[in-house]
Amino acid sequence: MWVFDERSLNSYCLLQCNGLSHSSVKTIHYALRYLITVTDGRISREILIDLCRKIWDDPNHSVSHKNKLHIYISNFIRYLAQELDDPALENLLRYFKKPRSVLEIKMMTTRIIVVEDIKRAIENINNTSSLSDSQKLRYSTFLLFLAYTGQRPMTTERFTVGQFKQALSQNPLVLKVLASQDKIRMEHLVPLHPELVPYLKRVIEKKKDEERVFNLNSLQMWFKRNPQSMIHTKGKLNAMDLRKFFEQKSDELGFADANKNFIMSHGVSSINWTSYKQFLPENVYKRYMDCWGSVEILNLNSPISH
CATH class of the missing domain: 1.10.443.10 (Intergrase catalytic core)
Known part of the structure; x- marks a missing residue:
């Protein structure tokens, strides 16, 4: 099991958020806050599987929002693996995958502008x-x-x-x-x-x-x-x-x-x-x-x- 704390989140934010739009920074902060709240600062195979399920089963968020959560959390885990020089941590992302039902949805954009x-x-x-x-x-x-x-x-x-x-x-x-x-x-x-x-x-x-x-x-x-x-x-x-x-x-x-x-x-x-x-x-x-x-x-x- 791997652990992380507020310092790790803050270091990642300083590195990633510089120059980004306010909305992107806000979403990254939300994703990291969601991550530490749900996992209590711990990462393991079982925790990532449960976290992935929680994200994609949440009826209160759109697919777009869930996708952003998934991307930003994955990026943080990759960052943490590099900081710890531990490839085994990054390998755990194989258990943090979008549900097949989401991957199979291939829709044209619903917004057509003329x-x-x-x-x-x-x-x-x-x-x-x-x-x-x-x-x-x-x-x-x-x-x-x-x-x-x-x-x-x-x-x-x-x-x-x-x-x-x-x-x-x-x-x-x-x-x-x-x-x-x-x-x-x-x-x-x-x-x-x-x-x-x-x-x-x-x-x-x-x-x-x-x-x-x-x-x-x-x-x-x-x-x-x-x-x-x-x-x-x-x-x-x-x-x-x-x-x-x-x-x-x-x-x-x-x-x-x-x-x-x-x-x-x-x-x-x-x-x-x-x-x-x-x-x-x-x-x-x-x-x-x-x-x-x-x-x-x-x-x-x-x-x-x-």
Whole structure:
């Protein structure tokens, strides 16, 4: 049997949580608190089997939440095994597996987002009388940027005025995302769609280079106060759905190669990616525009003006 205490949990949190989003840090803390509460700081084959059963039999949590618990607890056990230099501890994870019934569920996403959903949300933003003109422009540009690039909202919130100024001043129009800004710490390139350009120019106008362009919390508050229905999905639209839209629309447009994954910073953790893949701005932009060039979400030639 192996034992761990609060110090082990705190050390792991310091190592893993630095730079992560608030929601990810909160979930990791919850998972570790759940682990020490259920196991009383002890790990054995029998305890892991019982812990796994408790997680997946809990009717109060979604499959997504259970999956995150499972992943974060597994990662902590691997970390502990390395710290103790004890491979036998990591080998116990063979008894901490998802139930077969969960592994066999292969469902298509239940959230389908289409251009009309985004267009209607932007129209509603611009019809919200409580918003100032500058807020309407920022929110609309934020949604358009997410839809046209597939970036994570939390990553996009970290972009500065200076980054956009640099991207808009070069040819091709490609934004460079720093590793420190990305969830998985991967530096990558993001082509800027022609429809985005006038919106971005207006939203960064007269701002200092070090200022951030977008505020995710502010946009989420608008969604909370103004729920946006979707055509093909019963739920309400949120900022995270725009990444799904980009992936779904890319599949429709035939943009399903390595360039798309590189732009999204998604599915790029293999040795093949980290050691061999190379992307030039001109090639990424050309491939993106070959597929996305004809897409016009708002079908406008100039930014929203009031």
